[in-house]
Amino acid sequence: MTEQSGARRRQARGRARIEQILQAAADVFGEGGYEAATTNAIAARAGISPGSLYQFFANKDEIGRALADMYAARLRGLEIFDDFSADALDDSLRAILDRLVTFNIDHPGFKALFARSDMPASMREAVAPVHEAIEQRVRTATALVIPGADDERVATIATVVLSMVRGVVPAIAAAEDPDARRALATELHRGILAYLESARGRRG
Incomplete structure (x- = not known):
């Protein structure tokens, strides 16, 4: 084995270990919230020692920021709003909510970092770009509707x-009964649609 190929293998192992830690952190954050999570709990969930974890991350905040960056990249790739049409508001809204719910189900730690407005000061800077990007897309869509x-x-x-989305989507994702999940999703869709249609019908 050459020195170069050995370095590549070490880098690959390092990336795999980082992904392992981030997945464990997502599970721990999703189950108990960000504040209650500890690096010891994350290491235990990842099946590694705390010392191994600290080879990659100095503390919980570093893990949270790395996870936030990962979610941000995946959200950009999801293109949630790209096919939005104000003329087909019902269908567009349903598609957006379906994508958001699926993303939350597939990424259990997302709600602990993004579905709340009272993040610890240490994490606000990390999640702010994603919050701002989502808010801008919603404002753009709203301007098209009205x-x-x-x-x-x-x-x-x-x-x-x-606020409606942040309040209900985590509950939808957490529902284990498929019928309860569908019922919550349906009511959220109806609520937002009715609100936007009402706002569109008002002048001034």
Whole structure:
């Protein structure tokens, strides 16, 4: 084995170990929340010693930031809003919510980092770009739904929609009964659709 190939193998093992730690952290964050999680719990879930974990991450905040970056990249790849159409609001809204629910189910740690507004100060900077990107996309979609609305009204409506999503999507993802999950998703869709249609029908 050459020195170069050995280095590549070590790098590959390092990447695999990082992914292992991040997956464990996602599970631990998702089950008990960010504040209650510890590096010891994450290491135990990953099946490694705390010392092995500290070879890659100095503390829990570093793990959280790395996980936030990973989620941000995956959300960008998901292109949740790319086919949004104000003329087909019902179908567009359903598709967006389906993608968000699926993402939350597939990424159990997401809600601990993004589905809340009271993140610890140490993590706010890490999650802020994703929050801002999502909020901007919702504002853009809202402006299409309510043409002619001023920026302040668009921002207010977008904030209400985001609050509804952040409040209910984690409950949908956490529901183990498929019927309960569908019922919650249906009611969220109906609630947001009715709100947006009402807002679209009002002037000023």
